[in-house]
Amino acid sequence: MRFDDLHLTGIGCHLGSLTPVSGPVTAGTYTPEEAAKTGQLSTSVADRHGPDLAVSAAREALRHADAVSGETVRPSLSLHAGIYYAGIDFWHAASYVRDQLGIGPWAGLALEIGAMSNSMVAGLDLAASVLSGRPDHEDVLLTAGDRFGDPGFPHWSTDIGIVYGDAGSAIVVSRRPGFARLLSVASFSDPSLEGLQRGAEPFRSVSSAARTPIDIRLRKRQWLEDRGTDYVHTRNSDAVTTVVKTALTDAGLDLPDLAKICAPHYGRHLVRSQILRPLGIAEEQTMTGLGLRLGHLGASDQIVALHHLMRTGEARRGDHVLLLGVGVGMTWTAAVLRIEREIPPPGGIGR
Numbered sequence: 001m002r003f004d005d006l007h008l009t010g011i012g013c014h015l016g017s018l019t020p021v022s023g024p025v026t027a028g029t030y031t032p033e034e035a036a037k038t039g040q041l042s043t044s045v046a047d048r049h050g051p052d053l054a055v056s057a058a059r060e061a062l063r064h065a066d067a068v069s070g071e072t073v074r075p076s077l078s079l080h081a082g083i084y085y086a087g088i089d090f091w092h093a094a095s096y097v098r099d100q101l102g103i104g105p106w107a108g109l110a111l112e113i114g115a116m117s118n119s120m121v122a123g124l125d126l127a128a129s130v131l132s133g134r135p136d137h138e139d140v141l142l143t144a145g146d147r148f149g150d151p152g153f154p155h156w157s158t159d160i161g162i163v164y165g166d167a168g169s170a171i172v173v174s175r176r177p178g179f180a181r182l183l184s185v186a187s188f189s190d191p192s193l194e195g196l197q198r199g200a201e202p203f204r205s206v207s208s209a210a211r212t213p214i215d216i217r218l219r220k221r222q223w224l225e226d227r228g229t230d231y232v233h234t235r236n237s238d239a240v241t242t243v244v245k246t247a248l249t250d251a252g253l254d255l256p257d258l259a260k261i262c263a264p265h266y267g268r269h270l271v272r273s274q275i276l277r278p279l280g281i282a283e284e285q286t287m288t289g290l291g292l293r294l295g296h297l298g299a300s301d302q303i304v305a306l307h308h309l310m311r312t313g314e315a316r317r318g319d320h321v322l323l324l325g326v327g328v329g330m331t332w333t334a335a336v337l338r339i340e341r342e343i344p345p346p347g348g349i350g351r
Contacts, residue, residue, distance in 0.1 A: 001185060002250040006128055007178030008337065009068050009139070012060025013300065013307045014053045014168040016046030016147075018293065019155075030156040030163075038267025043155050043295030044165035046147050049087040050298075053168025054080060054145030055100040057300075061141070061170035062101065064343065069176045075141035076108035077130060081119030083298040083328075084146050084153055085209070097143050108137070117264060118327025119299035120144050120169060124335045125185045127173040139174040146298035152209030155295065159216040161270040165295025169303035179310065180321075180337040183253075186246035187333040188239045193232065195223045197328045237278035239332040244279060244324065247334035251320075255281065258336075259319035262305035264326050265291025275324070299327075310343050317342055 020042045065073040080094035094110040115122040127140035145168035148155050155164045199219025263275045271288050287305040302323040309315035325333040
């Protein structure tokens with residue numbers, strides 16, 4: 001769908017310290033063969049839980065939105081995502097994020113969205129839909145935050161071809177003028193791939209992650225025994241090309257018009273098979289190099305990559321940037337942005 005009056009007015013992120021591939025954390029869990037296949041150099045490891053990483057990112061995003069709009073921005077709708085354990089059972093992280101930002105009672109909602117690693121880009125789809133159909137909403141805050149690690153989710157060894165990293169991210173979507181205009185969004189779902197992360201895992205009454213690390217590698221191997229990798233590659237390729245083509249067509253653009261594509265931070269082999277080959281693009285058009293330093297940041301990859309482009313000046317006024325989200329389940333979302341103004345380097349808008 002095309003949009004004519006929606007913008008990103010604020011953006012923020014919070015990362016952990018970079019742990020190199022040769023560090024003690026990887027001992028016995030990340031072989032030289034795996035390192036060669038993924039090309040991973042390091043990953044972000046934080047000492048704070050996901051919701052607190054999201055709060056730090058949201059503070060920066062709101063400061064940025066205030067500066068860009070010239071007025072105080074207090075979103076009436078808050079959408080929060082985390083793909084792993086938030087630190088407390090039976091609890092509402094979205095309300096915690098909102099409360100920690102110092103925003104009191106208001107006429108609106110704080111909701112959690114569960115599109116896994118696609119949550120922030122899919123959240124753009126939701127936010128744009130609300131803003132387009134609800135005149136009582138002017139701003140939407142999207143946040144994400146995840147902290148992985150032992151014992152339940154080791155950064156380096158939980159998945160095949162992916163090293164996970166810790167991060168928080170946030171954006172403010174608005175009808176006010178911003179630093180980027182949202183031109184279009186397209187989404188696609190294929191629930192036939194749901195079992196790829198479930199495998200033969202039985203349903204349980206409580207989580208076993210505190211005793212036994214989650215083994216996504218085993219689950220994938222179990223599910224692929226009956227279907228094979230070609231099935232996944234074909235379905236993924238169809239979905240990736242569908243959402244990207246639709247979003248670009250709605251925006252009146254083609255692939256060569258894009259300055260950058262912010263896609264999931266997979267290892268190099270998965271990026272090539274899941275993103276580059278289906279789209280027929282070179283790695284240099286993506287943010288793969290950044291991902292190989294930071295790891296797969298849950299739902300935050302695309303926003304952290306956009307933040308990097310903006311803060312380093314690599315994204316300039318008039319550039320078009322595509323955010324491509326892929327989430328377990330599976331869902332895909334593509335969003336096309338046009339950069340409207342550059343933002344200050346570090347020191348102008350801090351964390």
